[in-house]
Structures are given as C-alpha cells and as structure tokens.
Amino acid sequence: KAGVTQTPRYLIKTRGQQVTLSCSPISGHRSVSWYQQTPGQGLQFLFEYFSETQRNKGNFPGRFSGRQFSNSRSEMNVSTLELGDSALYLCASSFRGQGYSDTQYFGPGTRLTVL
C-alpha cells in the first residue's frame, strides 16, 4: 500500500497570506489528523477528521482550519499567516481513529516557511 502523501513538500509564503496543504491518507483509512512540528514546541495536535467531520481539535487559533472530502483526502488551511506559523505540518492517517486503539501513520510533511 502506498503511504500517506502530502503536497506540496515545501512552501514559502509571506506574512498575511493564506496557505492550503493537502494530505492523501493510506487507502482505506478514514481518519486524518494534522500536527504541527516546531523546534520549540515539538509536535502538537491540530485537528482530526473522520468521514468529512471534524471530531477533535487542538489548541490552535481559528486561523487554522481543515476539511475532509468523501474520498478521505484532507486539506488544512492557514489564513493570515504569521512568522510563528513556520513549521513542518504533518498529516497522519488511521483506519478507524477515535474510540479504538489504532495506529497513526505519518506522511513526510509540508515544510512551511513564512517570511
């Protein structure tokens, strides 16, 4: 099976712009979670989607949003970018997600640099 794929792999944006990142989960996986990885804060949970519904949300401002499509692919959007949004954004997929002991498999990430 192909792994989790994320596009684009690298992005450079300027403050105030918005950005959309894409994630394709492993075939058959219905849960997609997003994480932000920075040197200072480490890995932090953003949100999780299952069957096109956001089921869980981390402690991030409303500028961070996401959605999931009927084929389980997911996008996350960051509006009004700030310098502090520079990070590696990781997508993880799992088969069933919440309510089950399940394993999340991670993609390679999108490296976002905000200038």
Add this chain to the structure above:
Amino acid sequence: AQSVSQHNHHVILSEAASLELGCNYSYGGTVNLFWYVQYPGQHLQLLLKYFSGDPLVKGIKGFEAEFIKSKFSFNLRKPSVQWSDTAEYFCAVNNQAGTALIFGKGTTLSVSS
C-alpha cells in the same frame, strides 16, 4: 494536564552500547503508548506500540519497550545500537476516547561508529 516527558534531550553512544530512553506520561484513562522514530531526512515511522496485554513489546530493528503502569512509564531499550540508529525518537500517548497523540519533546540519539 496531559503530558509526556522524555528525560534525555540528546544521547550520544558508541556502536554496540546499550540504549535506554526514558518516557513518562501523565494521562487519564486507558492509554495507548507509542514510540516513533524520525531518521535524518525521513518522516516519522512507528517503532513500536502498546495497546494492551504483555507490557513488554517488541518493535522493529531490535527495539523493545516496557510499560510499567505503576510508574506511568514506557521506556525504550535496545541491547546494542548501530550507527544507523542515529535519529530522533518520540514517545507518544493517547487513549481510546480520542485520537490526538500527545508527544514528548523527543530525544536525539547520535551513534558513533
């Protein structure tokens, strides 16, 4: 508050040395525990996991971890490290009530040949 603590920020070992990386968690409910590894230039990969049953779990590449419930710990071990084990190691926890993984800050392992 839910948290995961990894005691060592950076560990430096010579090849063939034994490894133990500490991980303690503060998390309510029945926990699932994970160790992920991030090799240089590669994405996060699952090393091993614990859901239930035998508290000693074996993972890939000769790694193992022991869940000690009374100590809220899930330490990672390997009897003899190799240069190729140079990577960053992350301990993570969640429970069946939610999917959000809480990660430790990570431990960078450097192995010299």
